């Protein structure tokens with residue numbers, strides 16, 4: 001198992017154990033000392049179970065089918081209840097894990113622990129520890145008993161026979177503003193899914209190239225997830241070299257497009273953990289509802305509340321062009337572009353752009369309310385509504401306003417709506433992330449520091465990217481970073497030629 005590599009988290013997503021002696025059909029994720037902290041720190045799951053076992057122990061072998069029966073419910077892309085509990089195991093019979101098992105005072109096999117995942121990071125457990133947040137699972141000898149124990153802990157009623165999308169457990173409480181905190185994972189998932197779709201469908205061409213660069217610039221500066229900012233910066237900094245504008249100038253368009261796909265596939269735009277293969281905030285209660293398009297909306301709103309006034313027109317065109325060129329749902333992109341085309345004067349305030357996007361989304365909602373009612377295609381737990389509902393933002397509704405019908409007929413207090421958007425898609429969206437320490441004090445600086453640390457490939461001109469660049473700190477810093485790399489590169493070449501003399 002490659003430590004900390006995409007494979008590790010793919011294991012969570014694809015059920016392929018990959019570790020020594022791991023059955024490829026395993027749902028529980030095998031961890032070892034090299035990836036233990038990292039996987040538990042990064043998982044979006046609310047809880048984790050760690051089973052300490054030894055591969056030679058016959059009781060552990062007999063226990064495995066029980067543990068797997070429960071893990072099937074929670075792990076992997078086919079999980080019935082994804083993102084709630086990450087079920088893992090550590091083989092204490094492997095020498096590299098000795099220290100780890102010692103830290104948890106593993107005295108018998110199998111031994112199971114329960115805690116929020118981050119509590120396991122750099123932690124340990126002792127039998128007489130008075131107030132540990134890590135709990136020993138003392139009644140999990142069979143699959144039924146383990147699931148009972150879990151149900152008691154979190155007040156759930158999961159059953160071993162639960163099947164996908166037949167569950168009643170989805171939190172569809174729209175009046176809970178805290179729900180959006182889970183969407184940070186969906187925003188990452190949507191960013192990666194969009195990038196993968198662009199590559200798989202070979203959508204980068206001479207006529208769409210500039211639009212992608214613009215969008216990447218927006219992500220580098222304002223994506224709410226630090227690792228997506230970093231990943232987008234890596235793509236952007238290398239873009240001109242990998243996909244030069246003259247790449248399509250010969251007759252061999254097909255070859256050029258294939259090459260682009262090949263070289264960009266090596267980038268992980270939101271880091272090695274993503275995509276995970278499931279949705280959290282955007283998970284529908286029926287198969288194939290919500291998901292990617294919900295994640296994309298959330299991403300766009302979260303970008304719109306992070307830009308500065310001077311970037312509002314840039315953000316507007318970047319998003320409109322991105323949807324037009326790269327959102328593969330034909331009806332959606334046509335409708336959206338039509339709404340974009342209706343805007344006649346350039347945006348000069350971030351507020352105006354955020355409110356425009358909000359009302360454009362409501363226009364789509366309004367249309368879909370009717371469409372989904374007649375076609376019966378709505379997700380029963382998440383019917384379309386004019387948003388935000390009163391329960392979520394009472395002050396968004398003018399007290400003297402008419403009874404809520406369509407968005408256009410509601411008398412909105414737009415100052416309050418804007419305030420609400422900022423708080424919902426700004427701070428609340430990243431609150432879980434902050435808790436986990438994924439956000440740096442200064443996102444931009446951290447991005448560049450990380451870039452310096454992680455990119456040892458020779459960095460190449462930003463060319464077109466810089467030509468469209470904005471007068472914003474992040475882009476300025478990116479340009480500086482690029483320049484410093486150029487200097488290093490020159491220095492390196494000089495040194496190299498000297499050595500060759």
Ligand SMILES: Cc1cc2nc3c(=O)[nH]c(=O)nc-3n(C[C@H](O)[C@H](O)[C@H](O)COP(=O)(O)OP(=O)(O)OC[C@H]3O[C@@H](n4cnc5c(N)ncnc54)[C@H](O)[C@@H]3O)c2cc1C
Pocket residue numbers: 282289290291293294295296297298301323331332333335336357358359360361362364365368382383384386387388
């Ligand atoms: C650009 C774009 C255009 C689309 N056009 C179409 C189309 O023409 N036809 C079609 O069938 N589908 C279209 N879709 C898909 C559709 O809008 C929904 O994304 C999809 O049906 C999933 O719906 P959902 O219930 O998850 O909520 P979504 O509409 O995806 O919304 C996601 C979340 O955003 C929040 N939200 C809802 N409304 C607003 C708002 N006004 N402002 C801010 N936040 C809000 C809510 O918390 C909601 O759960 C489009 C999607 C996108 C991204």
